[in-house]
Amino acid sequence: MLKQLLIEINNADYVSMLNLAGKLDRPVSLVEEGFAELVRLGYLAEDAGSNCYDLPCGKCPYASLCQKEPLKTWTITKKGRALLEGYQAAV
C-alpha cells in the first residue's frame, strides 16, 4: 500500500484522504497512518505550516487576522523520488 500511496500522492495535485482511501480501497484512518509512515521512513516531508513559530500570538494585535488553521503540506523527498523512479523504471 505504501508504494501505491506514494504513487497516488505523486500523481495528485492536492490531497484528499477520502479520495485516496477510495482509490486504495482502505479505510481513511489507515491512509492517514500511511502518510505518517511515509514521513517516518523519509519518503515524504510533512509541514504542518505553523505561521509564527516562536512568536506568541497573544502579543500580536493582528493575531485574529492570521491564518487560524495552517495548511498541511507534503513534499516528496529525494528518497521518495528515487523510489518512484525505480518503480517507473521497473514498470
Place this chain on the structure above:
Amino acid sequence: MSMTIALVGNPNSGKTTLFNALTGANQHVGNWPGVTVERKEGQTRYKNQVYTVVDLPGTYSLGAFSEDEVVAREFILTGNPDVVINVVDATNIERNLYLTTQLLEMGAKVVVALNMVDEAEAREISVDEKALTKRLGIPVIPTVASRRRGMDELMEAATAVMYAPLNGHARLSYGESIDRKIAELKNLLTKEDFAYPPGWLALKLLEGDAYAQSVVDQSQTLQGSPAYGRFWNEVAAHAEDYQLEIVDSRYKFVGEITKDTVRRPKVAVQTTTDRVDRVLTHKYWGMPIFAVIMFIVFQLTFVIGEDLLGEVMVTGVDYIGEVFESLLLAVHAPQWLIDFTANGIVAGVGAVIEFVPLIVILYMLMGFLEDSGYMARAAYVMDNTMRLVGLQGKTFISMIVGFGCNVPGVMATRTLESKKDRMIAILINPFMSCGAKIPIYLVFIAAFFPSHGGLILFSVYALGIAIAFLMGKIFSKTLFKGESSHFIMELPPYRKPTLRNVLRNMWDNVSGFLTRAGTTIFAVVSLLWVLAVLPAGVEPYGAESILGRIGLLIAPIFKPAGFGSWQAAVGLFSGIAAKEAVVATLGMVYAGVEAGTELVAAIREVFTPLTAVSFMVMTLLYTPCAATLGTIRKETGSTKWALFSAVYTFTIAWVLAVFIFQVGSLLGFS
C-alpha cells in the same frame, strides 16, 4: 513489589484520561532518563492488590523515529512491564491497530482498551470486540475512560493476562521470503545474549531500524561471523523493499482483521466537497472565481462597513473628542494639553479608529472564507500561477498571512524548504497589503472615489499581488536561480462557519485594532505631535516645526509623483514606524493647520484623484514598517537583506507612483 502495567497508545486515543481514571490522585510526574520526555507513573488498586501504572508517551508507531517512540518501546521491551494496556481509539480504530500489530511483534502481553466506544456509537461505527479478540488473540475490552466505564473489566482482563503464560497471539506473516529471512536472522542472533527478543530484533534489522542496527553492531561475535556478513550483504541489496513490505504486511493484517469486525456508515467517495472543488479549483476557472470572490468581499466591505457603520464611528470619535476637550477646559488644563488631546490624539489616533468598522468587516469576510475552507483552495488555485512565474506554490500561503500582517507573513516563509524559495518569499511579502495600510486607502477612497470603493480596494490588493509575482519572477531569474520544489497540500473539507466564530473574529479584530491604536499609534502620534509643535515659538504644525522641516527636506523626492507637500512626506516618513501612522500623521497635521478640519475634506483640498492614486500606490509598495524590516533581518540573518528590502521596495513604489502621475498627467487626468 507491585506488578507493573504499561499504558501505550496513539496521541488523542484517551490514554491519559484512562491513566487518570485508573490512578486518580495517586500519580507523579518525572522525566525518562536521558531524554526530555515526560514520565507519568501512578498506583491503582484492584481486588486489594496495588498495581503500578506507567503512562508511556503517545505514539503512532514503535520505530526509532522519535524520542517518544524509542522511550515507549524500550520500556515495553526492557522495562519488564507485566502487562501492556494498548489504548485504542474506537473512532479511528484502523490507524490505532497499526501500533497494536507492533506490540504483537514484540511478544508483549497485551490487552486492548477499546476506548471512546460512546463516540464511535454516536458516529455509527460498530466494533465487534468479541470477533476482534478472536482475531488478535488478545482481550479487547470496550471502555469510556472519561466516564470511567469499563475500568473494572479492563483491570480484570489485564490481571488475568498478567498472571497467565503468553499464548494465542495473532502472528503476522510478511510474505514467504521475508518470513524465511527473519527465521534465518533470528538463528544467527540467538548466538549473542541481547536484551531484546531475537525475533523482534531480526524484524527490526530487516526494517532498517537504525537503533536495532547499532545494538547488533556492538556484538563482536556477530561482526566476526562470516555467516552473518554473507547474510547481511544479501539483505542490504533489498533493504528498502523489505522495509516497505513489512509495513505493508501490517496494513494488510489490520485491513483483514477489521474487514468483518468494524462497520462504518457508507461515505460516498464523491462528497459535496469534491463536487464544489471541481468548480472552485478548476484549472482555468479557479483563478477568475477567486478574483470574483475577492471583489465581492471588497464590495460588501464598503456596503456594510461604510454605508451602514461609517458615519456612526465618525460621530463617535468627534463626540469623544468634544467630551475630552470640555473636560480639560473645565479643569483649566494647560493649553498644550488641550492641544495635544484635540489636535494630536483625537485627530491622529481618531483618524485611524474611524476606519475600524470597514477593517473589521473586511477581515470578518476574509475570516468567513477561511473558516469555510475556501482560503486553502485559494492557495491551491494560486499554486499553478506561482509555478508559472518560478515561485514555489507554498509562497502564496505566506502571502495570505501577509494580508493580515507582514511580520507573521515573513515568518510563515519558514515552511519553504529551499533557501532560494524562502528568500524570494521574504522579499516579496511586503507587497501584500497588510491590515495597517487599509486606513490609508480608505481615507483616499472616501475623499475621491466613494462610489467605487470596492473596485479601488480590490485593484490595490491585485496590484500588490501582481508586483509580488513580477518581482518573484525577476528574483528567480537573477538573484536566486534554481528549481522550485513541488508540494502537495491537504484541502480540508468545506465547513459551515458558525455565528459564534464570526462574532468572535469580529471582537478579536476590534480589540486588536483598538489595542494597536492605544499603544503603538498613540506612541507614534505623541512623538510626532512633539515634533510638530517644537521648537518653541514657531507656528505649531507649520513648515517651521521640526516635523515640517523633516517634511520639507524629503518632500522634493515625491514631487515627480505629484504629492510633494511636506505633510504627505512626513506621513510617508512616519509610516516606516507603523503603517497606521500615515493616516494618524495626516489627521494630525491637517487638523492642526485648521482646528476641526476633517481629514477627508482636507485631503480633497490638497490631493487630486490622480495624485491620490499615485499616493495609494506609493503606500502599498514602499518600504515596509520597522517591525517587518526587523523580522526580515532576523529571518535572513542579515542586515544587508533588510536594507535591500527597504531600498528596493521604495524604489519600485517611487518609480510606479511617478509613472502613474506622469502618464496620467500626459493623458489629461487630474
